[in-house]
Amino acid sequence: MLVSLAVFIVAFTMGGLNYVTTVLQARTHGMTLMRMPLSIWGIFVATVLGLFAFPALFVSCVMMAFDKLIGTSFFMPAVLSLGETLDTAGGSPVLFQHLFWFFGHPEVYIVALPAFGLVSDVLSCHARKNIFGYRMMVWAIIIIGGLSFIVWAHHMYVSGMNPYFGFFFAFTTLIIAVPTAIKVYNWVLTLWEGNIRLTVPMLFAMGFIFTFIHGGLTGIFLGNVTVDLPLSDTYFVVAHFHMVMGVSPVLVLFASIYHWYPKMSGKMFNVTMGKIHFWATFLGTYAIYLPMHYLGFLGVPRRYYAMGNTDFIPDSAQALNANITQAAIFVGVVQIIFFINIFWSLKFGKKADPNPWEATTLEWQTPDNPPAHGNWGEKLPVVYRWAYEYSVPGAKDDFIPQSVAPEDVVMNEGAGPYVDRSEEH
Amino acid sequence: MNLFRAILEKPWKQQTASGLPAADDINLITPPQKIALLFFLAVVSVMFGLFITAYFIRMELDDWRPMPEPVMLWLNTFVLFLSSVVLQWTHNMLKKDMTKQFRVGLILGAILTLGFVYGQVTVWGQMQSEGYFLYNNPANAFFYVLTGIHAIHLLGGLFVWTKVIFKFWSGAEFEELRLSTELCALYWHFLLLVWLVLFALISYT
Amino acid sequence: MAYIPIADQPSELHDPHTFITKYVWSQDHKVIAIQYGGTAIAVGLVALVLSALMRLQLGYPDTFSFIDPADYYQFVTMHGMIMVVYLLTALFLGGFGNYLIPLQIGARDMVFPFLNMLSFWFYLLSVIILMASFFVSGGPTGAGWTLRLLPEGPLVLIWGLS
Numbered sequence: 001m002l003v004s005l006a007v008f009i010v011a012f013t014m015g016g017l018n019y020v021t022t023v024l025q026a027r028t029h030g031m032t033l034m035r036m037p038l039s040i041w042g043i044f045v046a047t048v049l050g051l052f053a054f055p056a057l058f059v060s061c062v063m064m065a066f067d068k069l070i071g072t073s074f075f076m077p078a079v080l081s082l083g084e085t086l087d088t089a090g091g092s093p094v095l096f097q098h099l100f101w102f103f104g105h106p107e108v109y110i111v112a113l114p115a116f117g118l119v120s121d122v123l124s125c126h127a128r129k130n131i132f133g134y135r136m137m138v139w140a141i142i143i144i145g146g147l148s149f150i151v152w153a154h155h156m157y158v159s160g161m162n163p164y165f166g167f168f169f170a171f172t173t174l175i176i177a178v179p180t181a182i183k184v185y186n187w188v189l190t191l192w193e194g195n196i197r198l199t200v201p202m203l204f205a206m207g208f209i210f211t212f213i214h215g216g217l218t219g220i221f222l223g224n225v226t227v228d229l230p231l232s233d234t235y236f237v238v239a240h241f242h243m244v245m246g247v248s249p250v251l252v253l254f255a256s257i258y259h260w261y262p263k264m265s266g267k268m269f270n271v272t273m274g275k276i277h278f279w280a281t282f283l284g285t286y287a288i289y290l291p292m293h294y295l296g297f298l299g300v301p302r303r304y305y306a307m308g309n310t311d312f313i314p315d316s317a318q319a320l321n322a323n324i325t326q327a328a329i330f331v332g333v334v335q336i337i338f339f340i341n342i343f344w345s346l347k348f349g350k351k352a353d354p355n356p357w358e359a360t361t362l363e364w365q366t367p368d369n370p371p372a373h374g375n376w377g378e379k380l381p382v383v384y385r386w387a388y389e390y391s392v393p394g395a396k397d398d399f400i401p402q403s404v405a406p407e408d409v410v411m412n413e414g415a416g417p418y419v420d421r422s423e424e425h
Numbered sequence: 426m427n428l429f430r431a432i433l434e435k436p437w438k439q440q441t442a443s444g445l446p447a448a449d450d451i452n453l454i455t456p457p458q459k460i461a462l463l464f465f466l467a468v469v470s471v472m473f474g475l476f477i478t479a480y481f482i483r484m485e486l487d488d489w490r491p492m493p494e495p496v497m498l499w500l501n502t503f504v505l506f507l508s509s510v511v512l513q514w515t516h517n518m519l520k521k522d523m524t525k526q527f528r529v530g531l532i533l534g535a536i537l538t539l540g541f542v543y544g545q546v547t548v549w550g551q552m553q554s555e556g557y558f559l560y561n562n563p564a565n566a567f568f569y570v571l572t573g574i575h576a577i578h579l580l581g582g583l584f585v586w587t588k589v590i591f592k593f594w595s596g597a598e599f600e601e602l603r604l605s606t607e608l609c610a611l612y613w614h615f616l617l618l619v620w621l622v623l624f625a626l627i628s629y630t
Numbered sequence: 631m632a633y634i635p636i637a638d639q640p641s642e643l644h645d646p647h648t649f650i651t652k653y654v655w656s657q658d659h660k661v662i663a664i665q666y667g668g669t670a671i672a673v674g675l676v677a678l679v680l681s682a683l684m685r686l687q688l689g690y691p692d693t694f695s696f697i698d699p700a701d702y703y704q705f706v707t708m709h710g711m712i713m714v715v716y717l718l719t720a721l722f723l724g725g726f727g728n729y730l731i732p733l734q735i736g737a738r739d740m741v742f743p744f745l746n747m748l749s750f751w752f753y754l755l756s757v758i759i760l761m762a763s764f765f766v767s768g769g770p771t772g773a774g775w776t777l778r779l780l781p782e783g784p785l786v787l788i789w790g791l792s
Contacts, residue, residue, distance in 0.1 A: 001711070004759035008715060011752030012723070013468060014745050017461045019727050021741045025457040028736030037734050043727045050723065051464060055472035059479065062570065070559055072566040074483065095482050099475065107714065114722035249718050256726055264664065264729065303706060305699040306691040318691075325689025332682050363733035373658050374738050381736050403736075457741040 002065045009054045009061075019047045028362075030383035034138065035402070037361050037387040038131065041138050042117020045145040046110045052149075053106035060099040094159055101152040108245060109148040113141055115252040116183055119205050121387070122255050123187055125359045126202035127194030128398050130388035132186045140179035147176040157225050158232045166225045173223035177216070184213060195391065195398070199357070200274035204255030207282045208248050215244025218293070233303070236296025239289045247285045254281070254338070261342070262356045263363060266370045267349035273341040277334065284331035291320050360401045361387045392418070462608050466615050469578065473619055476571060477626060483563050484630060490562045494628050495551055501544035502624055508537035509610075509617045512586075516606040519599055531590050538583050538613075542576050571623050575616065582612050657743035659728050662750050666724035673757050674717035680709040708764075716760065720753060 023036075023044045036044075063074040075096040124131040131137060153161065153169040187209055196202065218240040221227050231237060254277070261269050300307065300317055307313055354369040367377040381403040389400040394415030409418040483489065515530025549569065557565045589605045653661060684705045687697045697705075728746065732739055740746045 001707075001760065001763055004756045004763070005711075005715070007752055007756035007759060011749045011756060012719070013465075014752065015724055015727075015749035017464055017468075018740050018742050018746050018749065019723065019731055020464055021457045021461045022731050022737060023735065024460055025455075026732070026735065026737035026741055031735050039726070039730055040734050043723060043731060047723060047727065050719070051468050052471050055468060056475050059472060059475045062574070063479070066559070066566060066570065072560050073488075073563060074479070074566060092483060092486060095479060098482075099479060102475070107719070111714065111718040111722060114726060118722075118726060246713065249722070253718075253721060260726075260729065264660070303703075305687065305702045322689040325685040328685040329682055332678055335678070361734050362736050363730065366733070371660065371733065375733060376736070376738060380738070383736060387734075461742070 002061045002068070006058060006061050006065075009058045012050060012054055016047045016051045019043065020051070028380045028383060034135070035383060035386050037117075038120040038134070038137055038141075039114070039117040041141050042113040042115070042120075045141050046113040049106045049113070049145050049148060050110045053103045053110065056099050056103035057107075060096055060103070064096065094156075094161075097156055097159060098153070101155045102149075104155060105152040106148045109144055111245065111249050113145065115208070115249045116141065118256045119208050119252045120187065120190075121359075121361065122201050122205040122259050123190050124388050124390065125259075125357050126197050126199055126205070127191050128197070128390045129190055129194035130386075130390055132189040132192075133182075134386065134388065136182060137186055140182050143179045144176060147172060147179075151176060154223055154228075157228050163225075170223055170225050174220065177220055177223070180216060184209065184216070199258075200269070200271060200278060201255045201259035201357075203275065203278045203282075204251050204258065207278065208251040208255065210282075211243055211251060211285070212248040215240060215242075215248060219244060230299075231296060233301055234296040235292045235300050235302055238302045239292035239296060242289050242292075247289065251282070254278070257342075259357065260363075261345075262352035262369075264370060265346055265349075266352055267345050268352040268356065269345040269349060270341050273337055277337045277341065280334040280337070281331060284327055284334060287327035288324055288331065291324055295320060358397070358399045360389050360399050362402055365401050365403050394418070456604055458604060458608060462611065466612070469615075469619070472574075473571075473623070476567075476574075477622070480567050480571075480626065480630075483567070486563075488562070489564055491630060492552075492557055492562070492564045492568060495548050497544060497548050497551065498624060498627075501541055501548065502620065504537055504544060505541045505617055505620055508534055508541060509613045511537060512606070512610040512613045516603075516610045519603055519606055522599060528593070531586075531593060534613075535583060535586055535590065538579060538586070542579060545572050545576050548572075568627060571627075575620055575623060578619075579616055582609060582616065585609060585612075655747065657739075657747045659732050659740050659743070659746060662746055663725050663728035665750050666728060666753065667721055667726075669754055669757055670717050670721040670725060673712055673761070674721075676761070677709045677712035677717060680705045680712075684709065708760075712760070716757060724750070724753060 023040060027033075027036075063072075066072045067074055075093055120131050120137060151169055151172045153165060154173045157166055157169075191206075218236070222231060222237065222240055258269060258274055261267075295317055298313060298317055300313055307317070352369065354366070355364040357364070362381055362383070363371070365381060366372075366375060382405075383402045384405055385400070385402055387402055389402075391398045392400055394411050395418060396410040396412055400409055400418075406418055411418055511530055511534045515527060515534055518526040518530055549572070552565070552568075559566050559569050585605070586609050589602055589609065592605075593602060656662060656665075683694075683697060684702065686694055687702055728740070731737075
């Protein structure tokens with residue numbers, strides 16, 4: 001496990017250096033940083049976070065491996081195990097916790113930021129509307145990335161740390177909710193009065209907004225020291241992080257897989273199966289995690305193998321647990337539909353249009369579908385505007401790809417020439 | 426502050442005649458290898474920084490027994506310093522197209538680096554023979570881990586340096602090698618700096 | 631130093647021809663992305679099964695004799711670690727990052743294609759080591775996804791530290 005993690009970190013560092021350098025160095029003409037789609041911004045900032053956070057995990061893995069294999073005591077305290085004193089002494093488990101969570105909290109955003117970016121692109125495309133507040137979205141991504149390095153100890157309120165310390169981390173934790181909330185408002189405002197097409201990726205993206213708001217709000221409870229103490233290590237925490245860290249990114253994953261599937265495979269997936277998959281997954285996960293909040297209020301502790309006969313836990317908790325299990329098995333089994341859809345469509349699916357969603361970003365404008373080795377044929381595309389030029393008044397199509405020159409935009413009769421006002425948003 | 430400037434940029438205000446803002450900002454004329462190396466150095470700094478933080482926190486606990494610093498470490502430091510200088514010199518010779526000196530520098534740099542690593546291993550041997558094992562005390566454990574990881578990074582650099590030597594022997598143009606030697610020299614200076622910090626840490630605590 | 635920006639360099643791609651260079655030892659970012667994605671989803675399925683086993687134990691305690699407490703903790707640990715690191719991080723950054731970055735910014739490939747390939751193979755190696763730990767005697771680590779220190783045997787002292 002520790003070795004595996006260390007190897008993973010090496011792999012990630014190699015990949016991460018590659019992504020960062022590519023984004024900084026290999027952009028085509030006209031693609032300034034502030035014209036990149038939000039997906040790229042999310043992935044870029046998350047990669048930078050990863051590069052700086054994974055060393056903490058690496059350090060703790062190395063020292064832990066030494067403790068376990070050679071018998072050093074970086075972290076290992078003097079312990080009494082099964083009546084025998086082990087020959088380790090004096091280490092500091094809290095030191096390990098600090099190192100681990102110094103990685104652990106940025107890790108949350110390493111997963112969340114690409115999800116934010118991808119979902120922004122999917123929402124904007126299927127709502128046929130430009131993303132609301134593009135520049136604000138970019139700043140929010142960067143601010144979240146920066147703040148994520150100074151909130152780690154909110155995972156450790158009950159580790160016996162100095163109360164002032166707890167105050168500081170509660171403060172930063174609540175501050176980080178501000179840029180996150182800005183992003184949620186912007187997504188909702190992107191949908192506002194949009195020409196929404198309820199495609200499968202769009203369903204998943206909208207499902208993400210629900211689960212993310214839900215998980216985010218419980219996070220505000222847990223971010224406060226006084227509220228956290230009684231809820232710490234109960235099922236409330238389990239429900240919180242599964243909503244925000246499990247269900248939400250997985251819904252984005254499905255949205256993105258469905259969104260880019262026609263580009264990756266050149267085939268169209270089965271829409272009916274996709275919709276069944278969405279509703280079963282979305283409702284099913286609520287059936288799992290919503291009751292868990294109540295278990296948490298009852299004080300049911302997490303990580304326990306079995307509750308036994310604990311006085312404060314009523315029998316009804318067990319009934320609820322059984323229901324959760326049924327829902328979980330249901331959701332697990334439903335994922336089979338997804339795999340059938342993916343593999344069946346790969347072989348028997350309709351040939352996909354090169355730009356089935358009528359999107360503006362560059363990947364949909366490739367000469368081949370799926371893109372050939374080298375992506376662009378003879379000549380690299382040139383970028384003239386931002387990535388969200390949807391529903392421009394007077395234009396014939398409701399989308400104008402990034403790589404179409406202003407003079408080539410087809411306008412309706414009598415609408416006058418196209419004026420590129422895209423980046424004033 | 427490049428990124429900071431970039432996110433405040435208002436692309437619609439800097440349209441050029443062709444309707445294209447210049448994508449050719451300063452970033453694009455730096456070779457990508459250099460950017461990647463700078464990021465890598467930042468990552469390695471974070472890693473050593475965290476080790477050092479852990480070192481200080483662990484030092485507060487009462488079972489910490491400082492260990493003696495072997496005299497040999499001074500010698501090793503000097504060897505590493507020399508190798509760093511030689512690499513820079515080699516790179517300068519390359520710029521001046523002095524083949525003979527360049528060849529000497531290539532080999533000498535590799536030998537000095539190996540010498541440093543060999544010296545570190547000898548120090549480990551001395552420590553062990555004096556009874557300072559990895560597991561008796563956290564101070565010893567930190568010493569072995571820190572020096573070990575530093576040496577591994579140096580060996581990684583040496584691997585790249587060896588590739589440069591092979592490329593040179595198989596007749597590569599000087600122009601192709603220039604970037605590699607420049608970056609290697611930078612990496613060696615960085616590792617020298619890291620070692621000086623580690624050495625100071627080990628000596629004064 | 632005169633350096634030509636990547637967008638202006640002539641394309642000099644060597645098209646791979648054999649099946650192996652095209653799909654296995656590929657340096658093309660799209661193939662690597664799909665390799666990353668496929669591996670991540672496969673290992674994610676393992677974690678999904680683990681979570682189902684945990685839920686079975688919680689929903690119907692005393693019914694499944696093959697899950698003992700040590701197994702349960704191992705499931706918790708491995709489920710969390712796999713889902714967060716090996717599935718989500720790898721799929722978002724390794725999968726979608728690899729696929730979308732060059733396509734959306736208009737590049738022909740990653741800047742260092744070889745390094746990119748190496749990154750995938752190291753990732754695969756780490757997954758194999760992780761999976762191998764299920765088969766060694768005693769099973770994988772059971773210290774919670776936060777890997778809290780746990781010498782042999784359950785240790786209430788440390789669990790309480792959460």
